Amino acid sequence: QVQLVDSGGGLVQAGGSLRLSCAASGRAFSSYALGWFRQAPGKEREFVTVINRTGASTYYADSVKGRFTAFTDNAKNAVYLQMNSLKPEDTAVYYCAASKLAGLPWRNDQYDYWGQGTQVTVSS
Numbered sequence: 001q002v003q004l005v006d007s008g009g010g011l012v013q014a015g016g017s018l019r020l021s022c023a024a025s026g027r028a029f030s031s032y033a034l035g036w037f038r039q040a041p042g043k044e045r046e047f048v049t050v051i052n053r054t055g056a057s058t059y060y061a062d063s064v065k066g067r068f069t070a071f072t073d074n075a076k077n078a079v080y081l082q083m084n085s086l087k088p089e090d091t092a093v094y095y096c097a098a099s100k101l102a103g104l105p106w107r108n109d110q111y112d113y114w115g116q117g118t119q120v121t122v123s124s
Contacts, residue, residue, distance in 0.1 A: 002026040002098050002113045009094060009118030012086055016122070020081040022096030022115055029072070030054070033099040034079045035111060036070060038092035038120075045095070047106045051079065059104040064090075086122045093117040 008020040020036070035050040049060045049070045058070055069082045079096055095118075097111040105111065 002032065004096050004098060004113055004115035006094065006096050006115035006118040009120045011121045011123065014086060014088055014122055014124050016086050017082070017084045018086065018120060020083065020094055020096075020118060020120070022079045022081075024077045024079070024098065029074055029077045031100070032113075033101060033103070033105055034070075034072065035097045035099060035105065036079075036081045036094060037097060037108065037111075038090075038094045039117075040089075040092040043092075045108055047108075048094070049081065050099075050104045050106060052104055053102060057104060059106065083120070086120075088122045088124045091120060091122050093119050 003025045005023045033052050036048040037045050039045040051058050051070050055072050067085045072079045096115040098113040099105045099111045
């Protein structure tokens with residue numbers, strides 16, 4: 001069992017940056033692939049990025065590649081999402097999630113645990 005708590009969202013102007021955090025408690029952090037998803041109003045939850053169990057590999061959605069970076073701090077049992085060059089279309093509730101699967105899972109149904117979400121709003 002893993003409990004995830006998202007934080008770090010807020011309001012930022014286009015071109016700005018934010019760093020989201022996800023603190024995990026419970027079972028060993030390194031047992032899970034860690035993903036970030038987002039859901040904009042009226043849209044389905046979509047994949048943003050994932051880090052595999054070892055932290056050695058990452059995979060990004062095309063829409064954020066080159067602007068977002070995900071990384072972990074195993075000592076703090078935390079995963080972060082650094083978001084640069086933000087655009088209004090990045091506005092959404094962002095969720096971290098943990099998957100028991102090996103590799104780089106990218107579908108919602110491949111994840112076992114979810115944070116409560118944190119709102120990111122990018123103004124134009």
